Amino acid sequence: EVQLVESGGGVVRPGGSLRLSCAASGFTFDDYGMSWVRQAPGKGLEWVSGINWNGGSTGYADSVKGRFTISRDNAKNSLYLQMNSLRAEDTALYHCARSVSGYYDSSPMDVWGQGTTVTVS
C-alpha cells in the first residue's frame, strides 16, 4: 500500500524550531518529487516547499523562505522539513505529498499523508 506518514508536530513557542518527518512506503521513493503543504485551521491548502527526486532542486513559498529547509534521505525513504524562527501564522496541519513525476513543480500531487499538527503559541 502506498503510504505517507508524517510525524514531529507539536507545540512550540514563537521563535522556536521544529523538524517534521514524513515516512514513505509502498513505492520507490527516489522516483518522485515531494512537497510539504499546510492547512491553517478552517483555511485552504498552502504549498510550503518542494524537492525533486534527487534533492537537486528545491522551492519555497515566500512566507517561509529563509526560515524553512526541505530535505530528503532516499536511503531512508524519508522527507523532512526543518522549521526555524516559527511564527504564530505557521500554526497549521502539515501534510507531505508525492508528485506524479520526479519533479515537484511540473506535475500534480497524487498521494497525500494525513498530516501532523504544528501549533506556535
Added chain:
Amino acid sequence: QLVLTQSPSASASLGASVKLTCTLSSGHSSYAIAWHQQQPEKGPRYLIKIHRDGSHTKGDGIPDRFSGSSSGAEHYLTISSLQSEDDADYFCQTWDTGIVVFGGGTKLTVL
C-alpha cells in the same frame, strides 16, 4: 503572478450533477491543473489532472462520476450522480518552475 480562483461555495441535490470552476490568472490560461477532494476531517485526495489540451487523467480508483474539462482559462470538475460522500472541499492546483499554487477551495454541499 500565477493565481487560481475558485468560488467559495456550491450546492446541488443528491443524485444531480454539479460543475465546479477553477480560473487561471491572466497570461496563464494554457497551464494544466489538478483537482483534489478533501472530505471532513480527512487528508486531501487526488482526483484528476486536466491537461493543456482539455483532456483529463484520473487518479487511481476515482469513479467515472468525476470528469474534467476546460475552456480557455477556466477548468472544470464535473461530478454526476452526486452522493452524500461528495460533500467536501475541492481544491485546484497548478505549478510552474519553482512553485506550486492552490486555489482557495470550493465547499460543496450535497442537499
